[in-house]
Amino acid sequence: MSNSIRVNCTKKNLKLIRDFVTEYLRTLALSDILMNQIVLAVDEICANLIIHANHEDPSKYLTLKVQTVKDQVKFEISDQGRAFEQSNYREPNIQEHIRMGKKGGVGIALVNRIMDKVEFVTDGTQNTCLLYKKIR
């Protein structure tokens, strides 16, 4: 089974993306907690792409594809904004964030802790984030 959705880069579309992922996952009969975790991981990546990579420019788009391969679900999220530099990524220190009153910067940590594999690839124009989660 494979499915995809294409939305423009506004934060309001995050709800649409979550509903799309929820609808897809519903067929897989997952627990509430696992389903919420997977929806969250996809939401976090899409929020980052919309806000940071594409600066909430409604003329830009991202595409989300989802498929189940054997015992794992795979998400492919593509855009043409600024590529995420995984090599520069540092895990956040939450206590430090609290001390500093920092609002952002914990989304990718959630994604890394929820998903089994997280990859970012780019060909210079098109960037794709690949998320894998074992579900059986």
Place this chain on the structure above:
Amino acid sequence: MPMKITQEIRDNTVILTLDGELDASSSVILDEELSDPEIMKYTMVLVNCQNLNYISSAGLGVFISHLQRFEDAQIRLIFYNMQDKVRNVFEILGLDLLMTIVSDYEEARSIANE
């Protein structure tokens, strides 16, 4: 509107009831609510999460960003009636150990009165 926040005042306590989903789009209104200088007049902020169906890092970030300010002002921030799937998101980052999450209103009140 994906998030509705209702505010209720009882003595020295502000009770915020969250209804809906807290994501990168809707968390702005929670931030406005917690940034309101009026809130600093109280000693407790209780957050009823019964109808909070979803939270992303943006929603968590709003609570993270206000926690120290509340602690400095000796205001207790207590979450209650949290759904398991939402609590799980706090747990993934270890926030359940840094914030006070209790099962229901009675427990929240008894902790607040300590």
